[in-house]
Amino acid sequence: MNLAGRLARLPREARDTLFLLAVVACCIAPLAAHIPPWASAMAATLLAWRGWLAGSGRPLPARWIMAVLLVLAVLLTLVSHRTIVGRDAGVTLIVMLLALKTxxxxxxxxxxxxxxxGFFTLLANFFFSQSLPTAAAMLVALLGLLTALVNAHMPVGRPPLALAMRTAGRMALLGAPIMVLLFVLFPRMAPLWGMPADKPGARSGLSGQMRIGSMASLVLDDSVALRVRFDTPGGEPPPPGQLYFRGPVLTAFDGRDWFALSQPEAQAITWARPSPAQLRVQGPPLRYELTLEPHQRPWLLTLDAAKAAPALPPGQWAQMSPELQWNASRPVTGVLRYRAESHLRFTHGPLRRTPEMRAYVQLPAGLNPRTLALARQMQADRQLAGGGTQALVDAALQRLRSGGYHYTLDPGVYGDEHTADEFWFDRKEGFCEHIASAFVVLMRAMDVPARIVTGYQGGELNAIDGYWTVRQSDAHAWTEVWMEGRGWVRVDPTGAVSPGRIGQLQRLQARRGVFGTAVGAVVSPMLLQDLRAVWEAVNNGWNQWVLNYTQGRQLDLLRxxxxxxxxxxxLVRLMGLLVCAAAVIGLGWALWERRRQDPWQRLLQQARQRLARAGLPLPPHLPPRSMAAQARARxxxxxxxxxxxxxxxxxxxYAPRPAAALPRLRRELARLRWPAAQSRGTDTP
Incomplete structure (x- = not known):
């Protein structure tokens, strides 16, 4: 016998219990990635145990066993989270209580x-993710809970789950307009909106620290980092060579890792503080709207260079660092949309060399001796020495163009000390961070202030919604060199090795595995790309119109x-007026429907519904006499x-005056003792 046949032959209590356990599992499953492994394993074991008891008809465990399990769950929660208060600990306890209660x-x-x-656990999923897949999964779980709830209110007989599911779906559809109304008009006031994480974990490919070779792995991460919509005719972006989204600036170097001056590790390497940004812009600004994915850091990605602070939602503010990087007042823990404007023609930094510049020429002692020797050789060249810093930069870039250097994802494992020597003289290949690091080391060896800037470069247009998508695989590292009278100047040495990476936004592709190769042989790559574009457009619409429906957009609606x-x-007044209007419309519709329907047919329909609740569903075509016979027989x-x-x-x-008897029959129907009213002693979930 197949599974459906076995379920059909189970007693109703066992069937309903198994269905409820399946719904509970749907509510708990998405939380498995956010609660301790022991909690997931214990919840799965308890649900499986309860399902086995229901299927085999065995008795439930004794009270003392439940008490021991409850104490064990609380103790394990304390050990894992050091508390039972807070988001993570609270969700763990809720999951355990739900599993134990079954x-x-x-x-x-x-x-x-x-x-x-179950409803509370369903909502707890949104503490960790408010993405469209999570919302879709929770909608399915919600319909399952409503179905189980409706089924529990049909205690007599064996009504099919499909009947309860249809009722639950109808209830959800009737409640949808109210849900939309509350979503649009309910005031978004702190602290109701936005629940901070207890233990934020960075998702971004960027960091305040860069190890040589670490960024090459980001090309495998194709997830979205940010989306941009430009306020230009057709939404066209600036030229590809100017699509630099600025992130952390790295200055201190220990031979293997680069650090931002704000990082504690940088304090042991350099003593200086960064000089003020001193941003000077030219020409009109480029305006755009940027949607930033959560990365648990305060960094606000903007195109180089944004003079004015990005327009953040109410309650947040932004501040520019001395390195020209914008930071929010708190970490970005959710999808954040803001407007900004950038000047693509700009200069920044001091025009004359200051004592703070010493931080940008420091190098670890005893490392990269061949690079230092190359720097002395270039400085001794009279032709280069006469051209100043610009000539030295051009000479280094020319060496990258003509010296047999290659841009690759797999340059091999670099050593822990002489990374610049390995790039310039041994391997001659690397990813963007290898090239940028070796270039900055060479510049500093020639007493030229230089630093590394990390961020994203490039992007791709989604033709479905017109947004430019920047992915984690677009993470990039370039350099800035200080020149007398000009300040800090962007120099991207990767463009000298691979001009297509910057000018034509050509990306290196990771090698496909066996599965990827097989899928590519069966499904057209263009079809996969189109499907991804559609999905990302839908997901972006969810981000724009649901997750980013802020108080500002509510007030714009009122304006x-x-x-x-x-x-x-x-907002409260308007919501109240609309609710009252909806109530009046609903009342009017009910009165109209009452007058439109045949009173005799309405009484017959009420009787049919009472019999269905008693466990006797009857087809709508049966006349009263046949319904009476079925009721007596069953x-x-x-x-x-x-x-x-x-x-x-x-x-x-069929009486001469049928309307005269209807009031009496209506009163009798209200007083009538139906079988369902006499058989409510059976309690089933």
Missing amino acids: LELRARRDAMVVFFL SLGLQSPGWQD LGPSAEDAAQWLLRLEQAR
Whole structure:
């Protein structure tokens, strides 16, 4: 016998319990990545145990066993989180309580507790992710919980789950307009909106520290880092060579790792503080809207260079660092949308050399001796010495162009000390951080202030929604060199090795595995690319219209309705008016429907619904006499009063004055003792 046949032959209590356990598993499963492994394993074991008890008809565990399991769950939560307060610890406890409560399903009140714990667990998923897949999964779990809840209110007989599911779906559809209304108008006031994480973990490919060889692995991460929409005709971006989204600036170097001056590790390497940004811009600004994915850092990515602070949502503010990097007042823990404007023609930094510049020429002692010798050789060249810093930079770039150097994802493992020597003289190949690091070391060896800038370079247009998508695989490292009278000047040595990387946005592709090769042989790469574009456009729409529906957009809605200076009080008034209007419309529709429908047919429909709740669903075409016969045959003597009432209803239909008997029949229907009212002693979940 197949699985469907076995489920059909189970007693109703076992069937309903197994269905409820499946719904509970759907609510808990997405949380497995955010709770301790022991919690996931324990919850799965408890649910499987409860399912085995239901399927085999065995009794539930004793109270003392439940008490021991509860104490064990609390102790393990304390060990894992050092507390039982907070988001992570609280969610772990909720999952454990929900799983344990399924072992106490003895009466309907226990089922109700499971339902409400299930709803809370469902909402807890949004503490960790508010993405579109999470919302879709929770919608399925919500319909499952509603189905189980409706089914629990059909205690007699064996109503099919499909009937409860249809009722639950109809309830969800009727509640959808109210949900949309509350979403649009309910005031978004702190601290209701935005729950900070207890232990934020960085997701971004960028960091305040860069190890030589670490960025090459980011090309394997094709996830979205940010999306940009430019305020230009057709949404066209600037030339590809100017698509530099500025991130952390790295100055201190220990031979293997680069650090930002704000990092504690940098304090042991250099003593200087960065000089002020001193940004000077030319020409009109380029305006754009940027949607930044959460990366648990305060960094705000902007095109080089943004003079004015990005326009953040209410309650947040931004500040520029001395290295020309914008930082938010708090880490970016959710999808963040902001507007910014950048000047693509700019200069920054001091025009004359200052004592703070010593931090940008420091190198670890005793490392990269061949690079230092090359620097002395270049400085001794009279032709180069006469051309100043620009000539030295051009000579280094020419060496990269003509010296047999290669841009690659797999340059091999560099050593821990002489990384610049290995690049310039041995391997002659590397990814962007190898090239940038070796270039800065060479510049500093010639007493030229230089530093590394990390961020993203390039992007691709999604033709579906018109947004430019920048991925983690677009992470890039370039350099800035200080020149007398000009300040800091961007120099991207990767462009000298691989001009297509910067000018034509050509990316290195990682080698495909066996599975990727097989999929590429069966499915067209263009089809996969189109499907990805559609999915990312849909996901971006979710980010723009749902996750980023902020208080500012609410107030913009009120302004479009004619209010001059709207506030949250106006939102409450408008929401109240719309709710009252909806109630009046619903009342009017009910009255109209009541008058439109045949009163005799309405009484017959009410009787059919009562019989369905009693465990006797009947097709709508049966007349009252046939319904009475079915009730007597299947419900026994307890349905005699209902059968007699159905016969009187049929008699009234054919009486000389049928309307005169309907009020009496309506009163009898209200007082009638139906079989469902006599059989409510059975408690099933």
